[in-house]
Amino acid sequence: MAGPVPPPPLAQFAGSPTRRFYTGGKLDRALGIDDLRARTHRRMPRFALEYLEAGSEDEATLAREREAFGEWRFLPRTLVDVSERTPARPILDRPAPMPVIIAPTGLNGVFQEKADTALAIGAARAGVPFVQSTMSNDTIEQVAAVAGLRHWFQLYVFGPDHIWQALVDRAAAAGCEALVLTSNSQVFGNREWDARTRASETRPSLATIANAAGHPRWLVTTLGHGLPSFVNVIGFVPKDHHGFFQSAFWIREQMPKSLSWDTVAKVRARWPGKFLLKGILNPEDVKLALAAGVDGLVLSSHGGRQMDWAVAPLDILPRARDIVGDRMTLMLSGGIRRGTDVLKAIALGADAVMAGRAPLYGLCAGGADGVERALAILHKELCDAMGLLGISRLDQLGPHLLEPMRAL
Template sequence: MRRRFYMGANLERAVAISDLRARMHRRLPNFVTEYIEGGAEEELTLRENREIFSRILFRPNTLINAAGVDASTKLFGRPLRLPVVIAPTGSNGLYWHEGDQCLARAAAAFGIPFTQSTVSNARLEDVAALPGVRHWMQLYVFRARAFMEELVARADAAGSEALVVTVDAAAFGNREWDRRNYGRDMDPTLANKLDVLRRPHWMANVLARGLPTFANVADKIPPAERTYKRTASWTREQMDLAFDWSDIALLRRIWPRRLIIKGLVTADDAARAADAGADGVVLSNHGGRQLDGMVSGVATLPEVRRRVGDDFTILVDGGFRRGTDIVKALALGADAVMVGRATLYGLAAAGEAGVMRALAILEQEVLRTMALLGRLTVADLGLDCLAARSDPLDGLAVLPAERGVRSLARPSHGLAEQLAEQREGIGSI
């Protein structure tokens, strides 16, 4: 019998993120689906973000009483039901009406933070004011520095818990498959316009209400030009190649709460971020949408952890679709992961209820994976429960640790060697 993903409306029958993704493909027009799914150029980075997980394997302990397995943890001193943060994504109103609010409400109900993008379709003040939301604000540093400072002041006044500064978008990525959907002035091609007619549910939910605008930057555009296309073009024009560490220093001076730098992957940059006063980093290649052929943040995670130590917060994103992916990242040294596409698939499939289903699926998978590994808490996860299929992390400086303990003391060599040493009882601490 031919295998098929479930694409129906009964969310309880969506047993994996891939089912929500399949429903999204059924519901959204092609040019909107491509915006979510696509990457830069040959999409090498996009594929690597998923493939690296297949090269990292588990080494479980058995006969462990796992009745009390618990995936909760703390991040910046506050409790998390699941070590997940919803990542910043733009144009969420294209997938579902008031998409940003749907994501934020689901995050609040689930007890995790929601990160709102500078180029979201809702005012940051409106989202931050939603009941129970842990609001993080993502910031692009545009050429108009006064506007940047204005956004920071607005996030401060709104009580945002953290400011997440994206540093890997000084130039806009070359997303060729996305560009092929448009003619002049970001106008969808005729084929894409005809495809919209095949999506009546999307038309009723989104198009009939008018295309969303980028509410946080709209007042920088003349009133007569505040269309979706013109505002999107303005944000691309504002990308600033002159953005550097001096801008991080400025943000640290004017932002009073948690400062997180997103979009770096090297240990040197992470250490410099810590020295600059950042409270944490997100190891990220922008979901494969910026520099093609780039390393995954997961691959550099052990090296970064060794360099910055245990007291500095590390998040990672890129390709997370399964609870097993999340557990692998935690075992490699992450404090939590950011998920973007996984929750967008839920949003595009069924709005807020779809986001809740996506988070529930991930939680169930994390708990199941931890139980099968014989690790009852997040603190129990360490390198000793992993093995490398073909040493994708070769040469990274990290020592095999006791369960839940990260080590900074030994010289570097490949992960496969380190795990092999541990199995043979060599180099124990």
């Protein structure tokens, strides 16, 4: 089972006693994201955990996302008045209680029914944006109906132009604040774990079925109304490919290998609101983005699920900030598990971060309430870490408060 790189053993205990995580249903007893993750592993069948946790091939990119955060150490200031501090910071020129956004994740219907709406409800309660995926299992309009939500939409370009144009127009009509175009998924990452859960392209293995049958609560709350559907795009899929697996593979095959900066320009011309480009990991592409008319970039490895042995977003964040200066919003997605991760990203140049797996652990642990709990944990950790670091506002952060543990 793939997962975040475990922390080293505590030196004072030499790995003993074994630390236990809370896996019960009282969400207020979940003290860290790892508690929500532990409950997720207790509740979800193996194939759903593989989908949530795994990366591509050797999962080196996945591991690097967490390792990169571990290679920076804080230089805390003391004897500083931190009695009044706030992690509030604007996101795309609008106030937010912290610089955190729920990242786009597709096929959340394998975790529970109406999962995308639950994520949106949790985000709205916490006051942070939620990015709905093209491959979500609730409609754009259903998510847009969540009261108080800062609703963003993530776009995959696939098939003829009229498909992405229709999705863009629907997102605009639904009042989405921002459009996030994913740039690094035209060739699907080699996710071997996915193939191992299936006996064929369209049929799960007997072991997968047997394991899922051992999770009756998941069966009732997730598959009670059948397998999830890619409801926002299923109308574009040929009728003989409307099955769950058939539609997923058909959409994957329609991803154009010709996606280019010309495509970015076409989307920019059609979309009336804020426009972000997600999936950048090369400084040369950061430079090209400056001339592309986008409002911001999201440095992202797609959760370690695309190119293996790639750099982590945090690795190129300082160079990306040097390139864009204050001319563009710069965000990071990948590896966020602690408030200290958020602090490091902001100190190294990010305006905000996107968290994917952390709120999904909350979703699996307790639906919308679990999502809200995950975000509350990050907010508390962020505020506490600011006090320990000796700052009252996030604009006081910078590289001067970090020390690299390796030559960069």
